Amino acid sequence: MSQDNPLLQHFEYPPFSKIKNKHFKPAIEQALKDARKDITTIAEQSAEPTFKNTLEALEFAGDQLGKVTRIFFNLNSAETNPEIQKTAQEVSPLLSEFSNDLLLNEKLFARIKSIYNQKSELDLNHEQERLLDKVYKNFTRNGANLEKEKQAQLRDIDKQLSQLSLQFGENVLAETNAFELHIEDEKELDGVPESVKDSAQTLAKEKEVLGYILTLDFPTYLPVMKFAKSRNLREKMLKGFGAKAFKDNEYNNTENVLKIVKLRYERAQLLGFETHADFVLQERMAKTPENVMSFLNEILTKAKPAAIKEFDELKSFAEKTDQITDFQKWDQAYYSEKLKQEKFDLNEDELKEYFELNNVIDGLFKVAHKLYQVNFKKNKTIDVYHEDVLVFDVTDDNGKFLATFYADFHPRAGKRDGAWMTTYKDQYVKDGKEERPQVSIVCNFTKPSAKQPSLLTFMEVTTLFHEFGHALHAMLANTFYPSLSGASVYWDFVELPSQLMENWCYEHEALELFAKHYKTEEVIPQELIEKIRKSSNFMEGLQTIRQVSFGQLDMSWHNLNPCEITDVKAHENKAFKETSLLPDIPTNCMSTAFGHIFQGGYSAGYYSYKWAEVLDADAFELFKEKGIFDSETAQKFKENVLQQGGTKDPMELYKNFRGQEPNPDALLRRAGLLENKK
Known part of the structure; x- marks a missing residue:
């Protein structure tokens, strides 16, 4: 069989x-x-335990398993089908069992512990020390020091968690795919952008019905919520979106949520931690749940007055404009967009005409080159899993090969929502x-249509x-060990490179590289750039408390004993x-449907987005001060952050770049919630 299995x-x-679906399970086995x-x-x-024969050997053990599972789980997110999902349910317990067998291997741990106990006498460089610390902690945090009976409990918990997490994600995807809102009368779509209507009409033709079919894919859902004049339509869409995996059917995730949080708590207790949050945060910049809650509360305290003021303004505007006296959730995006247009005369449909996908990709590459001297050349010979996927060779200015970059931009039935690297x-x-x-980035942007x-x-x-910032972190890595390479860093540090990259989208010097009208090739006018910049802090108070609320919801599940819930x-209502x-x-x-914390790796870590925003706002203040394409600043960021991966403590890396610890006020200044520095 192995002969026939690619x-x-x-x-x-x-x-x-x-690769065929049937190849995955035998290959993984x-x-x-x-x-x-x-x-x-x-x-x-x-042989006596040494760093080389134990730690290094372990780092590269099971290389084929890593290659196969990456392909499998990446496809399960980007190009899945019922057969792949069934295989995922079958192989996840096997992988979980292997992971536990590895981390609970007494002889192996004895060798690691022996090296760890004599590390001060060994002549290790900082990266080797970091790997030793990481591996030792990984074993102890996964039960290596527990008694046999407790290790068996841990194995059982991990097996259950891996299956529950998969089931959670499959239910959300099934619910997303199942939602179809059939609209026959075009008047109901008044205000909805033509591109969205085109896609909805195309889908209706594919399904052999008249009219339009709206889905919950983001390129459809968000424009409908922002632009549809029909309040009834917005209500149906929002309720459809918010009810994912909460309906009385086979895809309901409520029991899965309760099981997951209880098992995580049980696991943390077994390992000697008070809560799952305590367990997770031991390996984060934030360190403790108290620090996270204090951080979120400080941001909330400073942002809430602005949020309330913005909210009152929005309600008054809806009442004045359309006599809306019972302002609801399905009104917020719509009236925010209308108010934004009135205040800044910024029409999103007009703006889109300057951001044709190929031009934006080209501009992104130019920005990356100006900052980090990297070049991208399309490669049509490398195999892809779907015709939409593009591949690029990445080189530096001396022609040195740096990375292969895959990019997958458009939604499909087998692809989960969102964007990721x-x-x-x-x-x-x-x-x-x-x-x-x-390296690959996967997004869900509007597909080209026959009309545009x-x-x-x-x-x-x-x-x-944002996703390209993550990709740069992986592509520019310059380390020895794969588990310390690229984005293999603390989760509250991993968003720094990605969120930092977003800042260039607001800068004239960067926008003029790629923001060109798709018909006339006219560069985006200066007045539109000014409107983008002025509007960038629009409703920032509301946006900030929304992000804080997600972080607080996450902590509410993981910073307590959830057995009474x-x-x-x-x-959830109590947390909000x-x-x-x-x-x-x-x-x-x-x-x-909160995939970040119940399917992805952000449990007790959603605060990381705001935490990293502080880092990125503080970091970009230096770029603004020196020049957004200042080569010395970019080089310092590349050498001290992007190339270093997880080889040093994140705060040490940050201070090596910035010369100081990050200042939280930088974020509030950028958000317009504090006065700017004089």
């Missing part, structure tokens, strides 16, 4: 066109066997040979820059009490 052959790049052999060889060797291979050095990374190309909203432009919705300004919708629930 995943079990040697390959430089994922052989997507040769075989790769698991091979990885187990590698581990046994390391653990049971007769992932890797098929990390950068590392092995046996004196440097291996360069294979893919035109991005300004929010989509910032999303692209029986009602997901009631718990301080930040909620609008009437609740009983049929909607955020937690049941």
